[in-house]
Amino acid sequence: MKRILSLVLLMFVLALSFSSCHGAKKRDAFIIPDEFDTSKNYEISFWAKNDTNLTQVNIYKKAIEDFEAIYPNIKVNLRLYTDYGRIYQDVLTNIATGTTPNVCITYPDHIATYMTGENNVVPLTDLFVDEKFGLAGSEVKFEAPTKEEIIPKFLEECKLGTDYYAVPYMRSTEACYVNKTYVEKLGYTLPDVLTWDFVWEVSEAAMAKDADGNFLVNGQKTMIPFIYKSTDNMMISMLRQLDEPYSTSRGEILLFNDTTKSLLLEIAEHTETKAFCTFKIIGYPANFLNAGQCIFAIDSTGGATWMGSDAPLVDIPEENMVDFETAVMTIPQFDAENPKMISQGPSMCIFNKEDPQEVLASWLFMQFMLTNEVQISYSQTEGYIPVTSKAQESPEYKDYLSREGEDNDFYYDIKIKAAKLMIDNIENSFTTAVFNGSTSLRDAAGQLIENVTKSVRRHQNVDEEYIETLYEDMTSLYHLDNTELSAGTVSSLSPLPLESKLLISALCTVWVFILVYLAVSTIKKRKNT
Amino acid sequence: MKKILVVLLALVLALAMVACGDNGDAKDTETNAGTDTTLDTTVDTAADTEGGDVAAVMSYADYMAAELDAPVVIEAYVQAKQSWWDNKATIYTQDQDGAYFIYEMVCSEEDYAKLVPGTKIRVNGFKTAWEGEVEIASGATFEIIEGADTYVAEPVDLTEVLGTEELINYQNQLASFKGMTVEAVEFKNGEPGDDIYVTLGLGGASYSFCVEFYLTGTDTEVYQTVSALEVGNVVDVEGFVYWYQGVNPHITAVTVVG
Numbered sequence: 001m002k003r004i005l006s007l008v009l010l011m012f013v014l015a016l017s018f019s020s021c022h023g024a025k026k027r028d029a030f031i032i033p034d035e036f037d038t039s040k041n042y043e044i045s046f047w048a049k050n051d052t053n054l055t056q057v058n059i060y061k062k063a064i065e066d067f068e069a070i071y072p073n074i075k076v077n078l079r080l081y082t083d084y085g086r087i088y089q090d091v092l093t094n095i096a097t098g099t100t101p102n103v104c105i106t107y108p109d110h111i112a113t114y115m116t117g118e119n120n121v122v123p124l125t126d127l128f129v130d131e132k133f134g135l136a137g138s139e140v141k142f143e144a145p146t147k148e149e150i151i152p153k154f155l156e157e158c159k160l161g162t163d164y165y166a167v168p169y170m171r172s173t174e175a176c177y178v179n180k181t182y183v184e185k186l187g188y189t190l191p192d193v194l195t196w197d198f199v200w201e202v203s204e205a206a207m208a209k210d211a212d213g214n215f216l217v218n219g220q221k222t223m224i225p226f227i228y229k230s231t232d233n234m235m236i237s238m239l240r241q242l243d244e245p246y247s248t249s250r251g252e253i254l255l256f257n258d259t260t261k262s263l264l265l266e267i268a269e270h271t272e273t274k275a276f277c278t279f280k281i282i283g284y285p286a287n288f289l290n291a292g293q294c295i296f297a298i299d300s301t302g303g304a305t306w307m308g309s310d311a312p313l314v315d316i317p318e319e320n321m322v323d324f325e326t327a328v329m330t331i332p333q334f335d336a337e338n339p340k341m342i343s344q345g346p347s348m349c350i351f352n353k354e355d356p357q358e359v360l361a362s363w364l365f366m367q368f369m370l371t372n373e374v375q376i377s378y379s380q381t382e383g384y385i386p387v388t389s390k391a392q393e394s395p396e397y398k399d400y401l402s403r404e405g406e407d408n409d410f411y412y413d414i415k416i417k418a419a420k421l422m423i424d425n426i427e428n429s430f431t432t433a434v435f436n437g438s439t440s441l442r443d444a445a446g447q448l449i450e451n452v453t454k455s456v457r458r459h460q461n462v463d464e465e466y467i468e469t470l471y472e473d474m475t476s477l478y479h480l481d482n483t484e485l486s487a488g489t490v491s492s493l494s495p496l497p498l499e500s501k502l503l504i505s506a507l508c509t510v511w512v513f514i515l516v517y518l519a520v521s522t523i524k525k526r527k528n529t
Numbered sequence: 530m531k532k533i534l535v536v537l538l539a540l541v542l543a544l545a546m547v548a549c550g551d552n553g554d555a556k557d558t559e560t561n562a563g564t565d566t567t568l569d570t571t572v573d574t575a576a577d578t579e580g581g582d583v584a585a586v587m588s589y590a591d592y593m594a595a596e597l598d599a600p601v602v603i604e605a606y607v608q609a610k611q612s613w614w615d616n617k618a619t620i621y622t623q624d625q626d627g628a629y630f631i632y633e634m635v636c637s638e639e640d641y642a643k644l645v646p647g648t649k650i651r652v653n654g655f656k657t658a659w660e661g662e663v664e665i666a667s668g669a670t671f672e673i674i675e676g677a678d679t680y681v682a683e684p685v686d687l688t689e690v691l692g693t694e695e696l697i698n699y700q701n702q703l704a705s706f707k708g709m710t711v712e713a714v715e716f717k718n719g720e721p722g723d724d725i726y727v728t729l730g731l732g733g734a735s736y737s738f739c740v741e742f743y744l745t746g747t748d749t750e751v752y753q754t755v756s757a758l759e760v761g762n763v764v765d766v767e768g769f770v771y772w773y774q775g776v777n778p779h780i781t782a783v784t785v786v787g
Binding site: 050052054057058079080082089280281282283284287315316317320454457458459 | 573598599600614615655657659660666667717718719720722723773774775
């Protein structure tokens with residue numbers, strides 16, 4: 001009897017060790033419920049980003065109102081942001097306290113970091129195809145798109161490892177908003193496709209001044225011909241266009257190479273002449289473009305309503321606005337025959353919760369954001385495009401695109417041209433590999449350009465030695481010297497390590513021993529009695 | 530048999546414990562890899578102090594005379610803190626001669642707590658201008674001057690200076706503007722929770738002011754009072770003379786006077 005008691009005690013201790021190993025903090029993986037419980041009320045939070053654009057805010061509010069009318073037992077609380085970075089920071093803070101939002105606008109890069117905790121982010125692969133609650137499922141009470149109706153290229157961007165962890169919400173790319181009037185005044189004709197050589201050449205030509213120090217092209221004291229808003233995109237796009245490495249899909253860092261060095265040295269040359277600058281250093285490209293102080297302004301197509309002489313959204317005093325013709329073009333290319341540009345724009349993810357019904361409510365809301373009404377109305381606020389073929393091919397959306405330039409508000413020509421630029425280049429767009437640390441790598445790519453630009457402006461010597469030191473600094477600053485850790489998310493989806501396999505095998509063996517021992521003891525006892 | 534079983538169990542238990550410990554460490558490291566920018570930041574200082582060389586502290590006049598992108602070293606007193614994140618602090622500082630806006634200087638959270646109004650600090654960085662706002666650029670370093678005097682500026686009345694070219698000479702200083710008429714109040718997101726854009730009129734001209742959410746927060750008296758302002762109210766406001774495509778003071782206090 002004593003022996004049996006001892007064994008039971010040991011088994012209890014062993015069971016305890018098992019449970020402690022796997023941590024009390026871990027949340028169970030989400031399992032799709034068979035039914036959605038409409039007898040209970042659910043309150044979910046939605047953290048959304050807008051482009052300092054009240055129309056977008058109102059579309060979010062209208063979508064929530066419409067959704068709540070369909071599902072009266074779900075209340076959606078909207079929290080608004082104007083900056084992806086802030087959402088990212090707040091989510092990280094709230095992961096630590098277990099208070100993440102239910103649904104969140106995000107970038108796939110960010111999700112890779114959110115996934116460092118177990119089961120934080122709900123995988124969507126099974127949800128997509130669930131017969132009842134999947135995309136356009138039988139129990140979904142609104143007309144949602146099917147999985148096939150989500151543009152495959154955009155959906156693939158939301159795949160991390162083997163599972164989908166997000167759905168695209170809107171897509172955009174970068175555009176070069178060009179002051180065509182000034183290009184022609186300088187004696188140039190815009191090519192069909194902008195090249196880097198052309199942009200650099202015109203930018204340098206625009207630096208000529210008169211005897212009073214005014215720039216000849218605009219007659220002003222200020223002219224920064226080429227301003228890039230997102231320098232991380234700039235470096236990433238240049239490398240991709242040249243087919244030069246940036247990273248591997250598993251998180252191996254390849255950014256710090258000789259091609260990057262030569263690109264940085266070229267950027268330094270044009271910074272030296274003051275022909276090039278960045279948003280972080282000088283300000284918004286749109287403000288300089290609209291004031292006639294910039295010729296090539298590169299920014300997202302999602303910022304198109306701020307661009308041009310007749311822009312509906314303006315940040316500069318009216319008296320500073322200059323009249324000029326704006327051309328909306330793809331970003332400069334190294335190979336005009338084979339253009340490449342980044343695919344960007346918001347996606348949505350769902351955070352896991354204790355109650356699967358709450359998660360299901362979140363999924364239903366997220367699915368609602370893919371309906372035609374939401375997709376089309378939001379895309380019309382900026383140079384975004386809907387992420388479903390269902391919306392893109394709808395008569396309503398086609399009619400909208402056809403009415404380019406009918407007014408300077410809803411049909412603002414620059415905005416619709418920007419959207420068309422993205423639609424025409426879906427197959428030329430690309431994304432970078434997503435892994436835990438890819439956000440840091442992206443930051444480092446941009447910081448290389450920012451640092452070079454700052455250093456040149458500060459009359460510091462930027463040469464090969466400087467770049468080598470910069471590589472070391474960036475590697476250290478962004479912890480890019482440990483690629484295995486950077487690829488943490490990928491490895492978390494990989495097979496168990498050898499140590500774990502050995503441990504599990506050992507535990508199984510012991511349990512077999514225990515059961516055999518108990519069986520033998522029982523048989524012996526029975527025989528004895 | 531029983532002895533072997535007990536030894537085996539003890540061994541497995543020990544292994545389980547060790548495995549648990551390793552798991553925790555790995556998680557911590559992964560988290561750091563993913564959120565690595567929280568630990569470091571780019572440092573841009575004017576002087577190399579490693580060799581003991583300390584750049585000369587500039588007067589406000591010297592600072593103003595310095596060209597953009599030039600290295601600068603200044604001493605001033607903290608007036609208000611706007612934000613801290615990722616070891617970067619953005620603050621308003623001022624001395625008896627003028628004011629300095631310091632954008633994202635390198636600062637630990639612990640040091641940020643020490644930057645109470647009046648604290649004298651030495652800042653080492655580069656002068657820059659962003660959308661017209663002259664400031665000390667991101668990446669500056671600072672030190673608290675131990676044992677120094679303290680100074681909290683009184684707002685200078687710039688009502689009469691509004692709309693004149695002289696106003697820029699007061700950039701970043703704490704100032705007051707009196708008898709302004711509210712022309713518009715607009716929440717950045719259409720509802721409370723972020724910046725508030727306020728248009729105030731005086732003598733037939735309109736001026737853009739802002740309640741900067743990071744500077745004031747939303748639970749403060751100033752945020753609540755401005756949220757409740759109505760067109761036609763007459764107000765006295767205090768704030769820092771920030772610049773964004775022209776003067777755009779960041780309001781820190783408001784009193785409805787009519």
